[in-house]
Amino acid sequence: MSTPSLASGPEGPDALRPLLDTVLDALTEGAGARGGPLPAGGPDEVAARVRDVVGDVLPEEGDPDALRHLVAMLAEGSADPAHTLCAAHLHCPPLAVATAADLAASALNPSMDSWDQAPAASELESLVTRSLAREVYGIPPRGAGLYRYAAPPRGATSHEAPAPANAPDALVTTGGTESNQLALLLAREALGPDVQLVCGANAHHSLPRAAWLLGLPAPVIVPTPTGTLDPAALDDVLPAGPHLVAATAGTTDAGLIDPLPEIAAVCERQHARLHVDAAYGGTLLFSARHRPKLTGLSAAATVTLDLHKLGWQPVAAGLLAVRDPADLAALRYRADYLNADDDTEAGLPDLLGRSLRTTRRPDILKIAVTLKTLGRTGLAALVDQVCDRAREFADLVQNHPGFELHDRPVISTVLFRPARVGDDAVAAVRRRLLVDGRAVLGRATLGGRLWLKATLLNPHTRLDDLAALMKLVEGNTPR
Ligand SMILES: *Cc1c(COP(=O)(O)O)cnc(C)c1O
Numbered sequence: 320m321s322t323p324s325l326a327s328g329p330e331g332p333d334a335l336r337p338l339l340d341t342v343l344d345a346l347t348e349g350a351g352a353r354g355g356p357l358p359a360g361g362p363d364e365v366a367a368r369v370r371d372v373v374g375d376v377l378p379e380e381g382d383p384d385a386l387r388h389l390v391a392m393l394a395e396g397s398a399d400p401a402h403t404l405c406a407a408h409l410h411c412p413p414l415a416v417a418t419a420a421d422l423a424a425s426a427l428n429p430s431m432d433s434w435d436q437a438p439a440a441s442e443l444e445s446l447v448t449r450s451l452a453r454e455v456y457g458i459p460p461r462g463a464g465l466y467r468y469a470a471p472p473r474g475a476t477s478h479e480a481p482a483p484a485n486a487p488d489a490l491v492t493t494g495g496t497e498s499n500q501l502a503l504l505l506a507r508e509a510l511g512p513d514v515q516l517v518c519g520a521n522a523h524h525s526l527p528r529a530a531w532l533l534g535l536p537a538p539v540i541v542p543t544p545t546g547t548l549d550p551a552a553l554d555d556v557l558p559a560g561p562h563l564v565a566a567t568a569g570t571t572d573a574g575l576i577d578p579l580p581e582i583a584a585v586c587e588r589q590h591a592r593l594h595v596d597a598a599y600g601g602t603l604l605f606s607a608r609h610r611p612k613l614t615g616l617s618a619a620a621t622v623t624l625d626l627h628k629l630g631w632q633p634v635a636a637g638l639l640a641v642r643d644p645a646d647l648a649a650l651r652y653r654a655d656y657l658n659a660d661d662d663t664e665a666g667l668p669d670l671l672g673r674s675l676r677t678t679r680r681p682d683i684l685k686i687a688v689t690l691k692t693l694g695r696t697g698l699a700a701l702v703d704q705v706c707d708r709a710r711e712f713a714d715l716v717q718n719h720p721g722f723e724l725h726d727r728p729v730i731s732t733v734l735f736r737p738a739r740v741g742d743d744a745v746a747a748v749r750r751r752l753l754v755d756g757r758a759v760l761g762r763a764t765l766g767g768r769l770w771l772k773a774t775l776l777n778p779h780t781r782l783d784d785l786a787a788l789m790k791l792v793e794g795n796t797p798r
Pocket of ligand 1: 409493494495496497499523525567569570571596597598599625637
């Protein structure tokens, strides 16, 4: 075998072109062989097929057809979030344009730990993260120390005014989990090692896990019988601080948004720091119609966003917006080979303090391409579309005598169950559809009962598809 071709360099594109044809053909072939949202047969059958295709993982002599075979195998054995009956999780179908940009990121392979590995990518990251942080915190009033929520004026662009040094910023992360960890770390560095996490029982599990990881005191978990964090209950449990209150804008189970302005008021009165986990709901910011649901967000010291959920990015595309960039000083670190003092003084940007990772992919490229290709209007249309579809689906469920609706959707999650059956039947129908590869629905226990969860993230899903989903559930529920 001759020396394999490289993806970058003058010959990179020509080496990639035929391989991309192979990949695209294999994707088509695999999806065709699957024929539905999920491979049929369940874990044993999928595992047997993978073992069969892979064979010897590291053969003595290489196989030039490995790309085609493995890609086709993976496509056949994938849950396809672009299939209209694949709606279990916050697992979005990525936009083609974002995925194409991610290919360029792989080919160029910039590494975001020093300027000399990522000259343009580092500037792009700085531009885009500041701009997204402004979406979260609004345009700062001149000279004000604290940012208040305000919609940016129409047509305002980030190049009109250079960001002031105290402007909000955002870090790029691998997703909501890393963003929440960083939020707790920044709180610990700002308030000391005794800072205690206070969050609702509706909060994402990565928050208490981050408290454990960072060696913080055991968190206070406030019960959330109504599904959202009750500000009065929060007010009652906040003992002597220091505290980090974590509210959620878009719960994973039900897509509910905690009452942010009231929670922010409690935090202000009790001198607690506020973090908002908006991994799901954060991109409602792009929609004029849905943005008011996030009122109060700008009171948070830190905000988790996750564009690989309601942002149609391939994994990974997380962000942590930080209101006061001085908080980021806690992450400063010197490693002579990456950010020597004399290099930094000579003007080479210091990237090491923007993550706890060292080598990092330029995930900002696909995000930047998406924002600019779709614009605010295009993104808002996607957000509005999936939220509308969820509302219409909830109507369909509510008006069907064979189903129960848990509640009206706030974002794009609909919880429902077949009527007049027990939890066992609800669990069984979900598994039956999964194993048969016919539909992918999630599950959530709320109010002591098990619900089927449809998380609608596919802007191409029509109401007909969802009516077909109901028929499938109806026809497969054990009675
Ligand atoms: C998905 C989710 C997370 C975790 O995000 P990952 O990208 O999976 O790490 C955190 N919080 C909420 C509310 C989520 O829905």
